[in-house]
Amino acid sequence: MTGSQRPDETSPGTTLLAATGICKHFGDFTANDDVGFEIEAGEIHALLGENGAGKSTFVKMVYGLLQPDSGQIIWRGEPVTIRSPQHARELGIGMVFQHFSLFQALTVAENIALALPPGESLEDLSERVRAMSAEYGIGVDPDARIHNLSVGEQQRVEIVRCLLQDPSLLIMDEPTSVLTPQETEQLFDVLRRFSKAGVAILFISHKLEEIRSLTRRATVLRRGRNVGTVESASRSSKQLAEMMVGSSVGDIDGQGAPKSEPDVLFAVGGLDRPPATPFATPLRNLSFVARAGEVLGIAGIAGNGQDELMEALTGEWTGAGQNVITINGRDITRDGPSRRRQHSIGFVPEERNGHAAVPGMSLADNALLTSHSLGEVASRGVIDSDRTRQMAAEIAGAFDVRLPQENPMASALSGGNLQKFVVGREISKQPSLFIVSQPTWGVDVGAALFIRRAMLELAESGSAVVMISQDLEEIFAISHRVAVLHDGQMSEPMVTADTTAETVGLLMGGSVPLKTAGAGDAA
Amino acid sequence: MYEELILTVLMTSVPLVYAAIGELVVERSGVLNLGVEGMMLMGAVAAFGVAMVSGSLFLGVLAGALAGMLTASLFGILVLGFATNQVATGLALTIFGTGLSGLVGAPLIGKAIEGLPQISLPVLSDLPVVGKLVFSHDLVAYGSVVVVVAVAYFLKRTRAGLVLRAIGDNHDSAHALGYPVLGVRFAAVLFGGMMAGIGGAYLPLMLTPHWAEGMTAGRGWIALALVVFASWMPWRVLVGALIFGGITIMQLAGQAEGWTIPSQFLSMLPYLATIIVLVLISGNREFALANSPACLGRAFHAGK
Numbered sequence A: 001m002t003g004s005q006r007p008d009e010t011s012p013g014t015t016l017l018a019a020t021g022i023c024k025h026f027g028d029f030t031a032n033d034d035v036g037f038e039i040e041a042g043e044i045h046a047l048l049g050e051n052g053a054g055k056s057t058f059v060k061m062v063y064g065l066l067q068p069d070s071g072q073i074i075w076r077g078e079p080v081t082i083r084s085p086q087h088a089r090e091l092g093i094g095m096v097f098q099h100f101s102l103f104q105a106l107t108v109a110e111n112i113a114l115a116l117p118p119g120e121s122l123e124d125l126s127e128r129v130r131a132m133s134a135e136y137g138i139g140v141d142p143d144a145r146i147h148n149l150s151v152g153e154q155q156r157v158e159i160v161r162c163l164l165q166d167p168s169l170l171i172m173d174e175p176t177s178v179l180t181p182q183e184t185e186q187l188f189d190v191l192r193r194f195s196k197a198g199v200a201i202l203f204i205s206h207k208l209e210e211i212r213s214l215t216r217r218a219t220v221l222r223r224g225r226n227v228g229t230v231e232s233a234s235r236s237s238k239q240l241a242e243m244m245v246g247s248s249v250g251d252i253d254g255q256g257a258p259k260s261e262p263d264v265l266f267a268v269g270g271l272d273r274p275p276a277t278p279f280a281t282p283l284r285n286l287s288f289v290a291r292a293g294e295v296l297g298i299a300g301i302a303g304n305g306q307d308e309l310m311e312a313l314t315g316e317w318t319g320a321g322q323n324v325i326t327i328n329g330r331d332i333t334r335d336g337p338s339r340r341r342q343h344s345i346g347f348v349p350e351e352r353n354g355h356a357a358v359p360g361m362s363l364a365d366n367a368l369l370t371s372h373s374l375g376e377v378a379s380r381g382v383i384d385s386d387r388t389r390q391m392a393a394e395i396a397g398a399f400d401v402r403l404p405q406e407n408p409m410a411s412a413l414s415g416g417n418l419q420k421f422v423v424g425r426e427i428s429k430q431p432s433l434f435i436v437s438q439p440t441w442g443v444d445v446g447a448a449l450f451i452r453r454a455m456l457e458l459a460e461s462g463s464a465v466v467m468i469s470q471d472l473e474e475i476f477a478i479s480h481r482v483a484v485l486h487d488g489q490m491s492e493p494m495v496t497a498d499t500t501a502e503t504v505g506l507l508m509g510g511s512v513p514l515k516t517a518g519a520g521d522a523a
Numbered sequence B: 001m002y003e004e005l006i007l008t009v010l011m012t013s014v015p016l017v018y019a020a021i022g023e024l025v026v027e028r029s030g031v032l033n034l035g036v037e038g039m040m041l042m043g044a045v046a047a048f049g050v051a052m053v054s055g056s057l058f059l060g061v062l063a064g065a066l067a068g069m070l071t072a073s074l075f076g077i078l079v080l081g082f083a084t085n086q087v088a089t090g091l092a093l094t095i096f097g098t099g100l101s102g103l104v105g106a107p108l109i110g111k112a113i114e115g116l117p118q119i120s121l122p123v124l125s126d127l128p129v130v131g132k133l134v135f136s137h138d139l140v141a142y143g144s145v146v147v148v149v150a151v152a153y154f155l156k157r158t159r160a161g162l163v164l165r166a167i168g169d170n171h172d173s174a175h176a177l178g179y180p181v182l183g184v185r186f187a188a189v190l191f192g193g194m195m196a197g198i199g200g201a202y203l204p205l206m207l208t209p210h211w212a213e214g215m216t217a218g219r220g221w222i223a224l225a226l227v228v229f230a231s232w233m234p235w236r237v238l239v240g241a242l243i244f245g246g247i248t249i250m251q252l253a254g255q256a257e258g259w260t261i262p263s264q265f266l267s268m269l270p271y272l273a274t275i276i277v278l279v280l281i282s283g284n285r286e287f288a289l290a291n292s293p294a295c296l297g298r299a300f301h302a303g304k
Helices: A055-062 A085-091 A108-115 A122-136 A151-163 A181-196 A208-214 A237-245 A306-314 A337-342 A363-369 A385-398 A415-427 A445-460 A472-478 A501-509 B002-028 B036-054 B057-081 B086-108 B130-135 B139-157 B159-169 B171-176 B181-207 B219-229 B234-257 B263-283 B285-291
Strands: A015-026 A029-040 A044-048 A070-075 A078-080 A093-096 A169-173 A200-205 A217-222 A225-231 A264-273 A283-291 A295-299 A325-327 A345-348 A433-437 A464-468 A481-486
Touching (some): A151 A181, A200 A208, A208 A501, A295 A445, A306 A464, B036 B219, B139 B159, B139 B234, B159 B181, B234 B263
Parallel strands (some): A044 A217, A093 A169, A295 A481
């Protein structure tokens, strides 16, 4: 950066930040396990991994938002304990978050002033913003109010705010996840100029092509462990994907063609959904069918439209129009969740606490919540408490839910046990269609196996299972066909046995264009 | 006659300006304090008592300000320290203030303050018409205009004001930048209490020289409505206070003139006007985002 070189600026090629043996646990979940990492001054370095691989945890420790349980961070050759974000900024570490922390009602200049030490007038600051904006071609107007800016413009404000603090390391958490391709290109131009000016950039992403074109080196994390650091350009996207998802995902046990006749049970044709919030992903012309007796896996990295799709499938959002979602040929597009349940559909959304189950209610009451519309546990509006208790106990027994006491609150159960309960609650009704999102997210291995087996058994009994999951291992373990959701669009489903984790991984990362189903349809 | 009427309107609006400008600062920091009525009453009773005993207007106003602050500090401790629900706590504060001021003020009922000198500007107040309307008020009335100007300058031009607005807009981001969310809010709540206390003090000291239980008669609620009516802009508080004050006087004048409109309809007007302003605000996205504090009424938990 012109005219703002730090006196102690390390020259390019020397190590700016090194981390060794970083471990971080959350309860019994290990987010980072012996992670090592190095970045040089002026280098653009990628941190690559699937969601949940521990990328965010790691950078939060570098930025002082979390403290490592063990391990050491060395900054400019000195061991440091980064106590807080302020401390990180004092050291010269800046971070741009995935979801911005701007003040919507304030102007660009006011937002930036709040992040800088006091003493400078807004007029002087606006001048500096204009100068920097012109120097790097960023295009930020200091007098604009944030809520009038596009997402890409807001991100540039965040970047300018970081840069005015004169950092030598800029961390960017999935900066392109909210950008259009054109905005992404502009961002990369800006980042390359920073790099030339001596600012090191730690770039977090799971988009392989971006990493290959922008970064010099990439460090790959998988399940909290460092799998290796490689020269980005020397690896193909495929090799990077392999490192990211691991090569041990090929063990398949439950697939093959469904045993029963593949009748189309459930069909989605041309589902469009405009974004409800600035951070939502629009769904664009999604089409797929689910056949009796099969598990259809929908792979994809979180944030590519999974939540929006799930809401459309469960009936929490019913604005798709007419004849878009059908079961056995009957249009259910405008039916809410209870009506859809009456068509023998079971749902388990991703979030256990507060969405699939009410934490502050007993298991019996939670069992009631998805059964009342079927008329099993209540007559004329009066709840049959004995029946609901009995039902909860049956579900717990059949699905190996370990109860700390009789009829406990849902919040008293561990994640794995509660997940077994909410999955069991639906499967025990023998629905002809079962729709689930991230069925084994954050549960222990034993519970995950149990849940997967239960879903396979349900499919074998002649029902259809639609499983949205970002766990490729899970997709390949139990789904007969797999479709990929990327950026609100869905690929044509592939037979799992005929494809590989690498192929699917590349589609998930967006480096291979999706062959979307129904793209040529007249509908 | 009209001179008198206008003078009364001006005087009626003074307590509204104080209470509303204080609440405006509180709300701009993201806190909703519905206890304005209670704080005003506490200010009124303290001011009247102290002024009667000491014979000093100045000490009376000072006591009103302190009593308002003390009452507000109770609210601040509950809402900011213990993260209690702001709406419920604010309502409780009004009930508390009404009750306690009634209890403390019981011996003061029927007493009058005598011989208190009105502090007015010499020479200027002797000018015809203008002199009486503009220059014959007491210093507390002029103070209300000064406070509005100061608050407008503070919010718009100073860094502390910027921090306060930022905290009201997004307390999580402000916290992440290292600003003391709860500290700033507590200071704002104290300022709001002080202003409500002064507004309350004006009633028994200047407007009607006696104390009566519940003598604010809903002015705290009108001040709250006024903040929304002013869409959180200090200058508009001044204009709104004149309008609301005018409506209040119209009620009285109307009764005296024998108007056939029931006075209840006139009492409704400030609230109707506020509802209309709210509808206009919510219909205009730009306006809503620019002025209404996004974190208004939301409890802040550090470390979340």
